[in-house]
Amino acid sequence: MNNWSRVLRLVWETNPRGVLGILLTTACDAVIPVAQVVLLGLTVNAVQSATDPSSLLIYPALFAGLALLGLILTTLQGYWQAALEQRVSNAFNVRLMEKSGTLSLRDFENPDVYNRLQLATREATGRPYQFFAQLIAAVSGAVSLVLLMGVLVTWSPLVALFVLLAPILPVVANQIFVRRLWAVERDRSEERRRGQYLLALVTNDKTYKETRLFGLVTHFIDSYRAMLGRFYTVDMAIERRRSRATALSGLAGVAVTAVAVFLAIGDAFNAGDLGRLAAYIGAIGAVTVAAQMLIGGLGQLVEHTLFLGNLFAFLDLPVTDAAPAGPGQVDVPDSPAHEIVFEDVTFAYPGQQQPALNGFSATIAAGRTVALVGENGAGKSTIVKLLARLYEPTSGRILLDGVDIRTFDRDQYRDHLTVLFQDFIQYEASVRHNVAFGRISRADDDEGVREALHRAEMTSTVRTLEHGIDTQLGKWFADGKQLSGGQWQRIALARALFRRSPVIVLDEPTASLDARAEEAVFSRLTEESHLATKILISHRFSTVRTADEVLVLQGGQLVEKGDHHSLMDDNGLYAQMFRLQASGYVN
Template sequence: MKEAILACRELLALCWRQSAGKLVASVVLKLGAAAALPLSAAGLGALTDAALAGDSSRAAIAGAVTACLVIAAITMAHFAHVFYFELGEVNLLTKERQLIELANGSVGLNHHERPEYADKMQVLRQEVERVGYASMEALLSAASTALSLIITGVLLARLDLLLLMLPLTALPAVYLGGRAQALQAAGREAAAEPTRRARHLFSVATEAGTAKEIRTAGLANELTFRHRTLFESATRVMWAAEVKAARLRILGQLCFAFGYVSAILIVVSAAAAGGPSVGDVILVLSVAALANYQVTAAVALLQDLQRVARVLADVRWLEHLIAPLPAAALPAGERPAAPQRINHGIRLRDVSFAYLQTGPPALEGVDILLPAGSTVAVVGENGAGKSTIVKLLCRFYEPTEGVIEVDGTDLASLSPPEWRRRIAGAFQDFVRFEFIARESVGVGDLPRVGSDDAVLGALRRARSESVLNRLEHGLGTQLGKSYADGAELSRGQWQKLALGRAMMREDPLLLILDEPTADLDAESEHLLFERYAANARRLAETSGTITILVSHRFSTVRMADLILVVVDGRVADSGSHEELMERGGLYADLYGLQQRSYQ
């Protein structure tokens, strides 16, 4: 119940910021409609008494008033809907935008490694829409139901104070309904992990890109079986919660049913003894029926509000989880500015890192200098720690131990956004931006996102301009299956656009190429990196740019000035291609093995 009250306060504050006028109009109209319904029952009772007494004038007035109240209830509720529907939609957009900012606006990526974060996000993806129109419907309906119950209580108290027990018998139903909703929420949380895994399998099984492998390997039945098993697991958890919740709700409704029947018996017995008039009996019957509806609605509304409250509580949980790094909290004037060029290099001093505090180290004791203006290749087996080095250089994570220095300045003391503005990168897990082709590349340097010259130049530097030959409208072509007329590209073509995006910034201090050509053949990759090497030499002269290349193909990395051989989180060896080949060791063995495989 406390969470529901907090949710009401947060929703009202959010609506007030969006449009105070629309909020006030919604509240006035909704409350007016709520007051009109029970008052129309009183009018119906007066109409009955006047008709039985043969007082046509009073009956006409009572009938007119009753009709006006009914019309007012319907009309005011309709116009209230017009106002709060828009407020709800704006609230939803606001919360969705907040979730995007929370997921992507943090300094680092630490929260993405936490399973509880993934579970919360899974629930939020399913439930965040409740913050929209449905939340406003629940909030205003709850307020109007409360007002209607108060008026109902006053009307009943006029006849017999015992009838006040009727609204009170709704309290167990409301309380037990809240407990039931809490059980359901706990069930959804417990079922989040198997549900998330089942949805992943559904996504894998229904995407066009996976269809060939699934058919070749005959995986359809296996994926179906695993999907069914996971959903059955989630369903068992949810069903157990639903059964317990249903028992509580039935118990609450039985309490109200007892009060409802007792109220009718009281007034009918009194009328038979010559007490209340027939109109009073009609009033009680009408109001009791209305009270029954109100209680049912109140229980349902409380459930809705508690689900909304859960969504808002999860968003607050995310806000507390995704805290800024200490350096980001420094005033802008106290942070060293990102350098205009690198003169000496980037030094990793005894750097260690673990993704989870209790997990094994992904890097351990890395101590190496990346000279200014150099092209540095990082090689090693999968999971050796190559991409972890890249992530630390981009400040996606902070070292667990040690320090990273840029020309002697601690990288952790620089503003992360300022540092990243001097980074250009292409990654193996690139994004498929379903934008206009110009924008899909241009977002690599937002100030020039609409510049054809800048985009074409970036595509040329990335040796990716050939993609435009397949696009009907060139840079103006809409990309992606999300649009009816969108052009669908192969994975290799999407990757070429991502490479062009990485080339949009013309003077970065750090150029990251983390397995960016995994979908290209060896010859295309080699030609591409020759272009990159020439570009790296140009950047080295102007900005002292360091180019970091992560690749499994040794024929490509041999052109690097410095090669780091990473094994089990440590830099096992380093040097130029010639130096490493002369020393023998792991690099020479892997290079020779790969060379023989191409022969």
């Protein structure tokens, strides 16, 4: 019931006038079937006793009036329902996005949380309004049913009882299977998510080349088809049982209806009231509709409540990525560069026994360029995630200008940080927005956008585009221009530079660039970004050797540090990796 109140409260807040309009028209519409039944009985009796047909004109006029009223009410309901449905759907989708924005990277890498997100995404668009609509239908059915039964009981309580029982059995039987279907859908959520992934592999432009080249399309389609087949087998087994139960209960309902008609004939005969018999027959149909609306609506409410549980289970997840300002928190110092200190930092990913970082300590002086090198899995990217506060250290601490970064407001702290991730986003947007997303508050700064593109060695390419910085990039939307991998990387680099943060972290920033372009980019960065503190992660030692200091990691620990020349003189791990890479060029 708590979910009921939450949905209804949000629906009311979305459009109070629309809700009131729907309630008013529904209440009026619920009275029409009762009026029609009573009017039918009166009309039959009037016809039986009339001597002049002209005296009966009032009755067709009344029927027409009821039909016109029903048309008006239905039209108004349709308008308000359409408006309300769209606004409720939009509101829940926005809430879903807002909630996703409060989750941590830990949550997105947790399969259970991700399953909840997928289930919630499926329910957010239509389920809340469907719940409200079914509730209104149930209330409308209840009002009609109560009024109809009130009329019938005054004639014959026994007939009223059988008229009421006739439509109930099939509807009740149908609702027994609702919970079972919900449980099946809940249990298959992860497999359905796997199916969505298979669908994306075949229908996404970013996976097109490899899936076609390796001949994987047929394999993925067959896997998807097999999954759908398993779903179909389970669903049809339930549907067969539900159909048998519905058929049996329907037969019972038919028998009860026959008894109700028999009793109605007897009551009308005894009363000598043919109009009452006509009203009974009309009431059976009206009660059937009203009972189906009530019981079917209640059954749908149960179903919607179960599935809304998926939505609210996600919305009720604890906020894990919020760090609002509070007692003991301080502002980030305003400086063109910051000193960064790692003090005995250890970190293990959730569910992992082996730490990704183990007792890591290092000092990065303000305004210096420090490179992180090491084999895959050495802990380089983990350092970036901790510095960006995507995760918090298991033990130890990270200091910015001598202050533990956990004491800063998270968003204000991140405002002083730029990270160009190795798996950067290729935004399906204009060049302008691709760059301006680095600092969205300056989205109208065209000069700043062009300056960032210049520093990323992208100016000449943008000049060749038909609409310049307003050119749509990517192929998802009309008139989109697809860039090469290296050009996309320069766009991402321009986005990072546009941010103008005192700390810049570049994770493989030139992996897709050729040697000449890489040299040009780093020469410009060295010249123009000397004030910022820069952390560079790269497997290219031609890039690493330009750093002021190199930190060498192995197994999550710092094993060497120094500049390029001192590390080469030490003849340690760095020298081995450098010579191994250099030998490939020499040979």
